[in-house]
Amino acid sequence: ILSWADNSRRLSIRANVDTPKQAELAVKLGAEGVGLCRTEHMFFEGERLDLFRRVILAADDGEERKKALAKLLPLQRQDFFEMLAVLEGRPLTVRLLDPPLHEFTPHDTGSIANLAENLQVPFDRVNERCAALREANPMLGHRGCRLAISYPEICETQARALFEAADLALKSGSTEEVNLEIMVPFVGFKAELDHQVAIIKRVAQEVNPKIPFKVGTMIELPRAALTAGDIAETAEFFSFGTNDLSQMTLGMSRDDSSSFLPTYLDHEVVHHNPFSTIDQIGVGQLVGIAVARGKQARPDLHLGACGEHGGDPQSIHFFHNAGLHYVSCSAPRVPIARLAAAQANLQAPRGNLQHGKADEKTTS
Numbered sequence: 001i002l003s004w005a006d007n008s009r010r011l012s013i014r015a016n017v018d019t020p021k022q023a024e025l026a027v028k029l030g031a032e033g034v035g036l037c038r039t040e041h042m043f044f045e046g047e048r049l050d051l052f053r054r055v056i057l058a059a060d061d062g063e064e065r066k067k068a069l070a071k072l073l074p075l076q077r078q079d080f081f082e083m084l085a086v087l088e089g090r091p092l093t094v095r096l097l098d099p100p101l102h103e104f105t106p107h108d109t110g111s112i113a114n115l116a117e118n119l120q121v122p123f124d125r126v127n128e129r130c131a132a133l134r135e136a137n138p139m140l141g142h143r144g145c146r147l148a149i150s151y152p153e154i155c156e157t158q159a160r161a162l163f164e165a166a167d168l169a170l171k172s173g174s175t176e177e178v179n180l181e182i183m184v185p186f187v188g189f190k191a192e193l194d195h196q197v198a199i200i201k202r203v204a205q206e207v208n209p210k211i212p213f214k215v216g217t218m219i220e221l222p223r224a225a226l227t228a229g230d231i232a233e234t235a236e237f238f239s240f241g242t243n244d245l246s247q248m249t250l251g252m253s254r255d256d257s258s259s260f261l262p263t264y265l266d267h268e269v270v271h272h273n274p275f276s277t278i279d280q281i282g283v284g285q286l287v288g289i290a291v292a293r294g295k296q297a298r299p300d301l302h303l304g305a306c307g308e309h310g311g312d313p314q315s316i317h318f319f320h321n322a323g324l325h326y327v328s329c330s331a332p333r334v335p336i337a338r339l340a341a342a343q344a345n346l347q348a349p350r351g352n353l354q355h356g357k358a359d360e361k362t363t364s
Contacts, residue, residue: 015331020082094182228291
C-alpha cells in the first residue's frame with residue numbers, strides 16, 4: 001500500500017530527528033530526508049550539558065565562550081557525521097540553536113549549587129547568571145537568531161561542526177554526496193538572516209568551498225510570513241514552523257491552551273485543536289501569503305513544513321494544496337504522512353493532479 005502511495009504522491013516526506021539513531025529509524029520508515037534536526041537536543045545530556053552551561057556562564061567573556069564551544073564542536077561534528085552517513089545523500093535540514101539559554105540552566109537553589117560545584121565556579125556567579133537569564137516571556141525573548149546575533153560564535157561553531165562533518169563524510173567515503181540545508185530560526189527581519197548567512201558562508205569557505213549547501217529560514221513569525229518576499233531574497237528555502245506560527249497568530253500557548261480548548265470545542269468556537277490540525281482560515285492565510293510572496297521573489301524557492309502538523313493528514317492536504325514541496329514529521333508518523341500525501345494528490349481537482357514525488361532522493 002505504501003509503495004502505491006509513494007507512486008501517487010507529489011509531496012516528499014521528511015522526518016524531524018535529533019540523533020543519528022532517530023535518523024536511521026526515519027529512513028527505515030520511508031523518510032526521504034531530515035526536515036528538522038533540532039541541534040539544541042544534542043546539548044541536553046551529560047558532559048555536553050555541562051559544557052554548554054560553561055558557554056552560558058561565560059556571559060560577556062567572548063574568549064571564555066569560544067573555549068567552551070571549542071570543546072563542544074567535535075561532539076556535534078560527530079553527530080552530524082553519523083547522521084550524514086545514515087542519510088546517504090538525502091537532505092539534512094539543520095536548525096541552528098533556537099531555545100532561550102535559561103532552558104539549559106537549573107532553576108532551584110539546590111541544583112544551582114550542584115552546578116557550581118560540578119563546574120568549580122562560585123555559587124554567587126552561577127546564581128546571578130541564572131537569574132539574569134530568566135525572562136517574563138521567553139517564547140518571545142532572547143532566542144533563535146537573536147541569540148546568535150548576540151553571540152555569533154554559537155552560529156560559527158555550529159556551522160563549522162556541520163561543514164567539517166560533511167567534509168569528513170565525503171573524504172572518508174561514508175557517503176558519496178551530502179545535501180545540507182542550514183535553517184536559521186526565529187527570523188522576523190531580513191537583516192537578521194543576512195547577518196547569519198554571512199557567518200555561515202564565511203565558515204563554509206574556510207572549511208571546504210566545494211561542499212554544496214543551502215541556507216534558509218523557518219517561517220514561524222507573522223512578520224516573516226508578511227515580508228516573505230524580502231526574506232526570500234536571501235533565503236533559498238522556507239520551512240514553516242507551524243507550532244510557533246500557530247501560537248503567534250492565535251495568541252494561544254500550546255502548553256496552556258488545554259485549560260480552555262475543550263470548552264471551545266464544545267461550543268464550536270473552533271472545530272479541532274489548532275495545534276494538531278492547522279487553522280487553515282487564519283494561520284493558513286499566512287502560509288499562503290508567504291508562499292506567494294516568497295515564490296515571486298525567488299521562483300525556485302523550496303518550501304516545506306516541519307511543525308506537528310506535518311504528520312496530520314488533514315494538514316498535509318492543506319500543505320499539498322498550498323504548493324509546498326515536502327512535509328516533515330516525527331519518524332513514527334512517516335508512514336501516515338506518506339499515505340496522506342498520496343490521498344491529497346488523488347483528491348486534488350483533476351486538472352491539478354500531479355504524478356511523481358518532489359525532487360528528493362528516494363528511499364527505494
